[in-house]
Amino acid sequence: MTASRKFHISVFVVLWLLVFGYESLRYNYLSRWFHADLPKVMFLFPPAGWIMFYQVGDADGRAEVWGRIGDRRELIDPHRIFATRWVGYDNIHRNVLITALDPAYASAFGRYLRRKFPGYDGFDIVEVWTPSVTKEPDRQIRQTIYHCD
Amino acid sequence: MPEPCDTNPETRLASCWERAFLAERPSLSLGLFRIAVAATVGLHIFPTFLQMEDNYLSTAFREYNPLFFTAGVLKWVDGNPDWFVWMMAGVFTVAWLAFLLGAFTQIAGIVMDVGCYYFYARNCLHIGTLSYDILLVTVFLMIVTPYPGDSFSLDALIRGDPEPWRRSRPIFIQRLLQLQVAATYFCTGLCKWTASGNWLTDNPYYYLMHSPPEGVIKAFSGRAFLAAHPDLCYAIGIGIILCEMTLPFWLFWRRSRPFAIAAGFIFHILLVVTMHVPTIFLFLFPPLLLLFVEPESLVAWLERRRERWRLQGPARLIYDGGCGFCRASLARVQALDPTGRIGPVDFRSVNAASLNPALTPEACHARIHLLETSGRLSGGFDAFRRLSLCLPMLWPLAPLLNLPGLGLIGAPVYDWVSRNRFNLLHRFHACEENACVRPDTPVR
Numbered sequence: 001m002t003a004s005r006k007f008h009i010s011v012f013v014v015l016w017l018l019v020f021g022y023e024s025l026r027y028n029y030l031s032r033w034f035h036a037d038l039p040k041v042m043f044l045f046p047p048a049g050w051i052m053f054y055q056v057g058d059a060d061g062r063a064e065v066w067g068r069i070g071d072r073r074e075l076i077d078p079h080r081i082f083a084t085r086w087v088g089y090d091n092i093h094r095n096v097l098i099t100a101l102d103p104a105y106a107s108a109f110g111r112y113l114r115r116k117f118p119g120y121d122g123f124d125i126v127e128v129w130t131p132s133v134t135k136e137p138d139r140q141i142r143q144t145i146y147h148c149d
Numbered sequence: 150m151p152e153p154c155d156t157n158p159e160t161r162l163a164s165c166w167e168r169a170f171l172a173e174r175p176s177l178s179l180g181l182f183r184i185a186v187a188a189t190v191g192l193h194i195f196p197t198f199l200q201m202e203d204n205y206l207s208t209a210f211r212e213y214n215p216l217f218f219t220a221g222v223l224k225w226v227d228g229n230p231d232w233f234v235w236m237m238a239g240v241f242t243v244a245w246l247a248f249l250l251g252a253f254t255q256i257a258g259i260v261m262d263v264g265c266y267y268f269y270a271r272n273c274l275h276i277g278t279l280s281y282d283i284l285l286v287t288v289f290l291m292i293v294t295p296y297p298g299d300s301f302s303l304d305a306l307i308r309g310d311p312e313p314w315r316r317s318r319p320i321f322i323q324r325l326l327q328l329q330v331a332a333t334y335f336c337t338g339l340c341k342w343t344a345s346g347n348w349l350t351d352n353p354y355y356y357l358m359h360s361p362p363e364g365v366i367k368a369f370s371g372r373a374f375l376a377a378h379p380d381l382c383y384a385i386g387i388g389i390i391l392c393e394m395t396l397p398f399w400l401f402w403r404r405s406r407p408f409a410i411a412a413g414f415i416f417h418i419l420l421v422v423t424m425h426v427p428t429i430f431l432f433l434f435p436p437l438l439l440l441f442v443e444p445e446s447l448v449a450w451l452e453r454r455r456e457r458w459r460l461q462g463p464a465r466l467i468y469d470g471g472c473g474f475c476r477a478s479l480a481r482v483q484a485l486d487p488t489g490r491i492g493p494v495d496f497r498s499v500n501a502a503s504l505n506p507a508l509t510p511e512a513c514h515a516r517i518h519l520l521e522t523s524g525r526l527s528g529g530f531d532a533f534r535r536l537s538l539c540l541p542m543l544w545p546l547a548p549l550l551n552l553p554g555l556g557l558i559g560a561p562v563y564d565w566v567s568r569n570r571f572n573l574l575h576r577f578h579a580c581e582e583n584a585c586v587r588p589d590t591p592v593r
Binding site: 040053054 | 166170171173192196197199200203204208209210211212216217218219266274275278279282283285286289293319321324325328329332333336337340341343344345346347348351353354355356357359360361363364365367421424425426427428431
């Protein structure tokens, strides 16, 4: 291998290791140490480093979508809302529907629901909150976040 | 290259750097890993294509990731019309297939990666997970060089290299992938008890065991038992942190490496058996762990397999060694046969009739023949059909080649190619520099 090629590979390796190390530590460690929101390398690397199930609490939050026909309300199966099926796992169990709770998505989600379920007059987007899955698993607090008509 | 025993620190550092990143070593691990990466990308993206209206078209409910993409990119992608999205899906599919098969691997990988980014920007709701970010980092390293297309690829066939698995390349890509998976494990464990992680101060595993039926934990046997034993759950949590933080060291230490790889496999199998996590964790991480296997060990394993077949007596492929086109074709067959199941025999230098009386010079001159260890002899198009059953790398093509009735087309096409191999196909580049034997050249 030529010296030039070795040099180019070495430069790439050093740069890559620096960027990789920076992004692995930036959010949770470097930003705290420097008391500054350090910039992220866009288009590569997760926003907060390698954090898998790093913080799990006793509470649980989910979303429900209720369809309205006249005075009647019925719970819509989330698998009908997001019908994409995956090999080996279920995205609904990964709480993908909770994104819809954000009122910023109300308009877009309402449009989506009306297309998917034209038989309903409207929809209620409900947050289901379980304060403690270990002590009171049956106690669920339901709160309607927004309506789509 | 400096000797490892050199006492000069500078020279020793240079030597270590050379061995760690620059040493030229077989690239076949990357060839195999390419297939795993392509499979993972396909399993993650293609299910979303089955619901284009829900996921990507203007009718979809879409979520964006402004922490990953710039506002300009998100705005542009968001404004793309449906026909453009469909076109991107088509381009991605073609590029993915080419990358899987190793055809123009680097270009195909780059286009596939652009597709991964495009659909991530278009809608991150379903595919945008931490594991997908890990996949993107992996794909980036896989497209920096053409090395992943060296072996187990159509590129190897196009090159006509009969032993592509011996090809040596600088080891830096494989090493960076090793470091990536090691750092991922280590930081995952670290974040569980530092940063905002609560695995030491609380009992997350216990909470997970109590998550509702519609939650992320699957209904596996033993879950109820674990849910009733918080102390055991806490101990398992500590064990998980210890495994994640120490696994990198076990992986890099040669003696403990096989056990570390096995432990990693078990860890990822348990992960997908017990939790609804993206199957990237199953399809990408175990192959990443296998990158810790020394590539020379893989080559040695292939050598042992070749030796075993040689002793057993491989199937014989009787070809015309006087024909450049035939020799080039044979090199491609050999590239598809890393374990040496086929032994080539040039009928011009060996008396083929001693192998089987039907292998007269005239018969051998007319078409290629495959003599299997069972004694079964097939020639021409039928030989290719049997080859597709003999060589594991051709098994995906076997159902197509062995379709009933295909011989009606395949046999005449083969015979036409065979008859014209000395004239029309003489223009084939493999013939340009050798003295091709004309059909009227005497044969033994």
